[in-house]
Amino acid sequence: MTDQAIFLRPKEVSGVRKPGLPVLPFGVERHPVPGGGSRAVAIFAGDEITLQDVEGLQPTEVVFFNHEGKSDAVMIGAKGGRDPAGLKASLLQHASGRQVVSALARSGFDLAGADGILAFFEGSQAGETERYIATCDGLLIVCAAGGAMDAHAQWAPTEVVLYIKRANPVALKGGALLPDPLADPLVDINIQPGEAKPYLVKAGEFIQVLDVQGRECSDFQAFSLRALDKGLERDIDPTTTRSLMGSLYPAPGLFAKYFSVDQEPLVEIIQDTVGRHDTFGLACTARYYEDLGYPGHVNCSDNMTRELAAYNIHPRTGWPAINFFFNTLLDDTHAISMDEPYSRPGDYVLLRALTDLVCISTACPCDIDPANAWTPTDIQVRTYKKTEDFKRSIGWRKTPGADMEETKKTGFHDC
Template structure:
């Protein structure tokens, strides 16, 4: 959860900028601290830190370190709080240990203070004043026994600076070889060697920075070879224009010049022109300084030919294209103070960066500011990452490796982003099809840690969930769960997931997005309910153990106490709390659930237990031919099983019945959010989710139009080729008039009219329609 607080007048900046839904202060930054995490803040004298306990009941640990790596607790307004002895296993100590290491400092010599406790309410705040320059480390420990007793939490950090705007600069990512400050309305050239990293930083936010790179070796040979938009689009199969960056950038000889390593914004222009003199002249501003001339001037020392219009990567330039008219437009940038892009040079380059002077368009917020460029040495080894923002107004979290990454990365190099984590697409020794058959015939293991988990705790937990969710929570016994939905007042699906009742007044909600937490919190506050909604973020990684031999595998390593259900008594959507091998093994929650349509289980564990549990499963699973699988195989199994996902089967404009999720809606309940709309819509449905069996082997894309003659009557939501059925199958939304089984439709491509694929409406699940495998 993110709550935005405006500071009091005594720390208000007179030139504050605001962005709808987000407090865009020139003198402040926001950051979310999640359970088990530690963050690092550089403070100057007079800086203020406001901590807001978003979930309640979560203590925050404070460590202050001076420039000499000495304890600096006396330099904070919290110095009068009594020192506490932290449990270093309850949070990630790496940032503090890495900070102390160069000067051989010891973590035991840095005192710890604690603010907030188990009585803290959601929304309670605490302000810390810094009395002198220091480095502050804040940690949010995970509660003991959180697997079985619930836990988690989120704290919002609001950092008010006392100093220059460069206080917003992010911490260096490696060894800085050169730092270049580019004043507003100017451009500068600089040279980088192959393997070095270039970081372009938007110091104050919403400031476009045009970038160009020329091959040094080609220039020495008398040829000008630079980033070419057409070649790049062709090589990376990326259309123009689209927000965001390409993975690599190429020159006219199809040689790669740069690779994008990190991006905290996600919206840039690739490629338009840098602004030109003509562009300003035609709008009545002759002589206006422009980026194309600035690039030409910066390159003049290298003998590079001048151009009236330079192509460029327009960092932080928020371009968009209307999907109906193809009209290109732009608006205020999404970048915030300190946002950046990092690229790795793939050959020696001569680069130019600008700080765009445009003050007549919204792209720079009508207030052009400065840009900072850092060049890092080749040995900096900056990890690949992109920003994940749960909500538009949230501070970003960079994608990180999951707790199981040390094992999965040894088996594959193919990863993609799943919210804030890198998770495998497939494994190199098998591939998606072999992984698919392993799940159908044996047992598989998959990292599913991107699943969001919330613990709902307190005397009004059931009342809140009854209000928010579409099924009757009062029917849920201890150690039982079910699939359910959270809907909006219009009946559209906000989120779906599985709810488990794991203790008195304690439920665990395993879901798809952070929007669940925001909705639950909003309802609790609106109705004055006594309940905590605690975000576990990534502090509880989880594995899916799926396939007909999954129970046999788990029987070899699961130990449960007499107070918990035995493995053979955990029925479909049941759960138990167990340990690895014996009463002293790592603790985990085991649920009989999954997303494959097969007999399967999921394991939810602590981060420190992740690798021992993975290793034990792989060792004991050798007997059953255990196979790690990735997202590609899972997608095939999901569609075969007729399981829906957000954005595909249930976008925001589609209600629960239209999304095919009516089985998860209990209309016998007297009240839940969205019930009235669903009741109204159910009397006269307009569309229905159906299955399609398609002729031929072409797999239609998501959103492909479905026709009767020349009239579009639906769209494909998900499609795969089923190895078991040896046929292309799809889930699709179609007009109710064409939803009966056996109806013959056509899926269109080439604008929908020039090429058609015959499809027949059928029921789903496509495989195992009675779900007998999962219930086995």
């Protein structure tokens, strides 16, 4: 395997470490295409497209559509005329195909008339690259073709990495595009910093809290609807949760549930691509900003109180909450301090409602400390049907500069 650098990375021998900052140069994106899988990415005129065959010998199919749905290899300066048969097969067989199918359906493009380009078809070496320049805007689809390998053969499909050097790059925080939903969402709401939004979730449904631009906190609270009907406020209690789960906060797996003071489980965490959150502190309060010299600053607790009034929930000066992506730490003197969040653009947590709930999520407006990397940005909340099949997983990276991968379900999981 080779990790030959195509784009030189800015190196810092010493100095302040900035968690969450992209390791690639400004304007360069990396989209790994899993072996046997596919990826669809929006392209703009002048963008430089580079494919790298990481392990070698991986035939790769490329298709490009312009906005009118016309497909021609010449639009990215390549030689076409191939039938993208591997791509058509991959869309049905590989899990990564779902997002490509939805991108094709949204734009109404048809693969039947596509002008296929074949890269790395003559026995490429590990680390070899192919480069194209887009002459117009459009949709690029890349497929690392190949299916399940015969037991006696040696041709398992392997990863291809797609790099895009944007001709007109956008700002570092605030320029990331909203990732596609994991499935058809029931609720799909955008929360701007300084807002809190409530939403209803039924037992079994999924809740995704997505940090669109990275390094932004989102405070979360959930109330049992059955308790509310009886006039009781039963919300997530971080102290009960810590006591029952034996950890600072639950993670996907065996100890994954958040509880109320009645020790009723309200939500379970199913996926977490970050793994660094806070359950010690309150959602930010008016007093916090006042103490630091900013009286009257918009804050998450007051926003939550205001929005929850519609559900007859009493005001609280400060709300206990699950502060997703908030990076707090305890030092040797037991002082609680904070730093910039670990979350990167598109990172998320996926929860499952264990009973009918009123939930609320915020996008924190704090711009006076590192909680949101000094620049508050938006949060996206999506809910999904209870029939969706989302596997439990945590995100991890082989190296700090590598792309996030999700852990896979093992054969022992359902035992």
